[in-house]
Amino acid sequence: MCHQSVGLIARVVEEAGIPTLCMTSALDITQAVKAPRAVFVNFPLGHQTGKPNQPELQRRIVCDAMAAFETIKRPGEIVCLPYVWDPIDRSWEERDYSKGWMPERPSRQDADREEAERRARFAAK
Amino acid sequence: MPVEYIPRTRELYSDFTPYRWVVNEDIPFTPLRKPISDCKVALMSSGGILYRDQPRFHREDASYRRIPKNARRDELDVWHFGYPTNDAKADPNCVFPLERMREFEAEGVIRELSDPAFSFMGGIYSARKVRDVLAPQIVDELKAAHVDAFYLVPA
Numbered sequence: 001m002c003h004q005s006v007g008l009i010a011r012v013v014e015e016a017g018i019p020t021l022c023m024t025s026a027l028d029i030t031q032a033v034k035a036p037r038a039v040f041v042n043f044p045l046g047h048q049t050g051k052p053n054q055p056e057l058q059r060r061i062v063c064d065a066m067a068a069f070e071t072i073k074r075p076g077e078i079v080c081l082p083y084v085w086d087p088i089d090r091s092w093e094e095r096d097y098s099k100g101w102m103p104e105r106p107s108r109q110d111a112d113r114e115e116a117e118r119r120a121r122f123a124a125k
Numbered sequence: 126m127p128v129e130y131i132p133r134t135r136e137l138y139s140d141f142t143p144y145r146w147v148v149n150e151d152i153p154f155t156p157l158r159k160p161i162s163d164c165k166v167a168l169m170s171s172g173g174i175l176y177r178d179q180p181r182f183h184r185e186d187a188s189y190r191r192i193p194k195n196a197r198r199d200e201l202d203v204w205h206f207g208y209p210t211n212d213a214k215a216d217p218n219c220v221f222p223l224e225r226m227r228e229f230e231a232e233g234v235i236r237e238l239s240d241p242a243f244s245f246m247g248g249i250y251s252a253r254k255v256r257d258v259l260a261p262q263i264v265d266e267l268k269a270a271h272v273d274a275f276y277l278v279p280a
Contacts, residue, residue, distance in 0.1 A: 001207055001247060001248045001249065001250065002171040002172070002207060002208070002247030002248060002279035002280050003130070003247075003279045004146060004147055004252065004255075005171055005245075005247040005248075005249050005252075005255045005259075005279070006169075006171050006247060006277045006278070006279040007147075008147065008252055008255045008256050008260060009169070009255060009256075009259065009260045009263055009277065010275070010277055011149070011152075011153050011256075011260075012256060012260035012261065012263075012264060013260065013263060013264055013267060013275050014153040014154060014155050015153040016264045016267075016268070017155050018155060018264075018267055018268075018272060018273070018274070018275050019155045019156065019157045019158075019273070019274050019275070020274070020275045020276075020277060021274070021275070021276055021277070022277045022278075022279065023277070023278045023279060024279065025128075025279075026127075026128070026130040026279075027127045028127070028129050028130055028131045029130055029131060029146065032131070032146050032147065032148045032149070033146075033147050033148075033149055034149040034150075034151070034152045036152055036153060036154050036155075040127070042127055042128075045207075045208045045280065046172070046208040046209060046210065046212055046213055046219060046220060046280050047212060047219050047220070048219075048220055048278050048279055048280065049218060049219060049220060049221075049222040049225070049278055050218065050219055050222075051212070051219065052212040052213075052215045052216035052218075052219050053215065053216050055218070055224070055225070058218050058219075058222055058225050059225050059228070061222075062222045062225045062226065062229070063229070063234065065276065066161050066166075066229065066234055066235065066276075067161070069157055069161045069164075069274055069276075070157060070160065070161055073156075075152035075153075075154035076152040076154075093126065093128050096128050096133075097128070097130055097133045097134065097137060098133060098136065098137060099136070099137060101209070102207075102208070102209060103209050103211075105206065111181065111204075115180070115181050118175075118177075118178065118202055119178040122177040122178040122200075123178055
């Protein structure tokens, strides 16, 4: 759903005269909504610009995206980057966005409490 | 092989009416007028990033948050319904590469990183809400900041 939302915003911004570029890990959704420019990384959802605490990998992905701003000349073009999540174990591709993949959501009470704690923490500073 | 998320969504939510994904025909396109190293670039993530005491996102929430470009990692939090957020909470740069974009500004890869960056919770089923409510506000923000290029990261 994130991929559709991002593509929709990019299209409106592009219509307003500002060039856009969308990252994507969901090729089919990005192709359906037709984002003006996109860069594909075959990583699980939630890692479109890399793995946590791997700044070098993040840098390469984002740097490739900045380059694609210049190299993409055709509307709707999608540049595919060569990065591989795990060269040995590709089982994440079976699990991503399937039943049981999403952790159980916190209850509203827990979410409220967590938010109150965060707000208090920063209000105190 | 790329995962096909449209059939996978249908399976995951098989108890519900299948979602009608947006399928567009035309593609709006504005050419980049100068090298990216001469551009002021704005960053937006749909990963539900929050800054300090900003309120979290709710269902079908088309609001957005302004994230100061010099925000520290310990000032950011993540709230989202649609993906496991543990890695993004540990390092928001997985879906919101603010630190990387700051480095690129310092190194001259881009001329300037626009301040603030933006975040919203992309799990919004109403395409109309995204297109007609959220997107025009972002256009206004980008125009007011004289942004040359807009970089979007879904989650």
